[in-house]
Amino acid sequence: MTAPERAASRIDIRAFACPMTWVKTRIALERLAEGETLEVWLRAGEPLESVPRSAEEDGHRVLAVEPLPAEGDGAYRLLLEKRRPGDAPVLP
Amino acid sequence: MSLSDDRIARWARQLLVPGFGEEAQERLLGARVRVVGIDAVASAALVYLVQAGVGRLWLDDPEDVSPADLAGWLFPPSAVGTSRVDAARSALAPLSAFVQVDRYPTGGVPTAALVCAPSVVQAVTSAEAARRAGIPHVVVEPDGDGGAVVSVPRGAPCYSCARSTAGAGRPPEPGVAALAALGAAELIHLMAQPGSVTGRRVELVRGVATARPTARLAGCACAGAQPAEA
Numbered sequence: 001m002t003a004p005e006r007a008a009s010r011i012d013i014r015a016f017a018c019p020m021t022w023v024k025t026r027i028a029l030e031r032l033a034e035g036e037t038l039e040v041w042l043r044a045g046e047p048l049e050s051v052p053r054s055a056e057e058d059g060h061r062v063l064a065v066e067p068l069p070a071e072g073d074g075a076y077r078l079l080l081e082k083r084r085p086g087d088a089p090v091l092p
Numbered sequence: 093m094s095l096s097d098d099r100i101a102r103w104a105r106q107l108l109v110p111g112f113g114e115e116a117q118e119r120l121l122g123a124r125v126r127v128v129g130i131d132a133v134a135s136a137a138l139v140y141l142v143q144a145g146v147g148r149l150w151l152d153d154p155e156d157v158s159p160a161d162l163a164g165w166l167f168p169p170s171a172v173g174t175s176r177v178d179a180a181r182s183a184l185a186p187l188s189a190f191v192q193v194d195r196y197p198t199g200g201v202p203t204a205a206l207v208c209a210p211s212v213v214q215a216v217t218s219a220e221a222a223r224r225a226g227i228p229h230v231v232v233e234p235d236g237d238g239g240a241v242v243s244v245p246r247g248a249p250c251y252s253c254a255r256s257t258a259g260a261g262r263p264p265e266p267g268v269a270a271l272a273a274l275g276a277a278e279l280i281h282l283m284a285q286p287g288s289v290t291g292r293r294v295e296l297v298r299g300v301a302t303a304r305p306t307a308r309l310a311g312c313a314c315a316g317a318q319p320a321e322a
Contacts, residue, residue: 027095
């Protein structure tokens, strides 16, 4: 699958720690229409591990995870697609 | 309107609850809740409403703190003999910088009500006032360390249709805090997710909660036209 270059919205959560990283992402997803995409700039480590996982558990799709070299070491770009009707959350 | 970062941080865990979210939190922040009766029974409910981020609490109680009120979570021993409203405001203020707690203002127009009145007559009167005002409300009926809460969303069968017919319950015991917390949780649902909660009566017996939908009594006035939305 090819990830779209431009997302409907973008947030930078590199300054935040858990649980704010996922809370900010979830709120940003709430503001989108179903099927729209959200670009998230985040740090390597715990955010990069937990935010995509939480998004998938909530029924959203992870379209891309890639480094952001222009933003320095440890910066990543996560592209999410807001879940559509029928995309059920994955309950742990 | 969107939540500021300090508010998101304050309610971060709550915002992750399935079915909750930013819009629900904003509804709570915009709410004005009249709390009728703030004795030991209401104490835990007040703490929960403040912690949940209800924007404005209006306390309606003319009495002073009695020694029996110390069984709740709110009043320190030094508050005995002082106004319940003043003592509750002092106790609740440190819990959140985002919630305003005041005495119920004459002519105030609440958007929801929590009734913890000390008598059946007061509970019925307060609940009926809320119904006529067209606002969602919850009535707490203590009975020993349990009791019941009756949730009345707009248009649902009224409290008089759903209240206990056995009269006043046993005097409340310290464990009644669980009932008050349940009452606060019901009211938060009614305010944060209107339309998602139907009228119901939740009995709490020995720590076990059992819910059943409320039904309108034949001939009750609440079957008539609904008042305009508050």
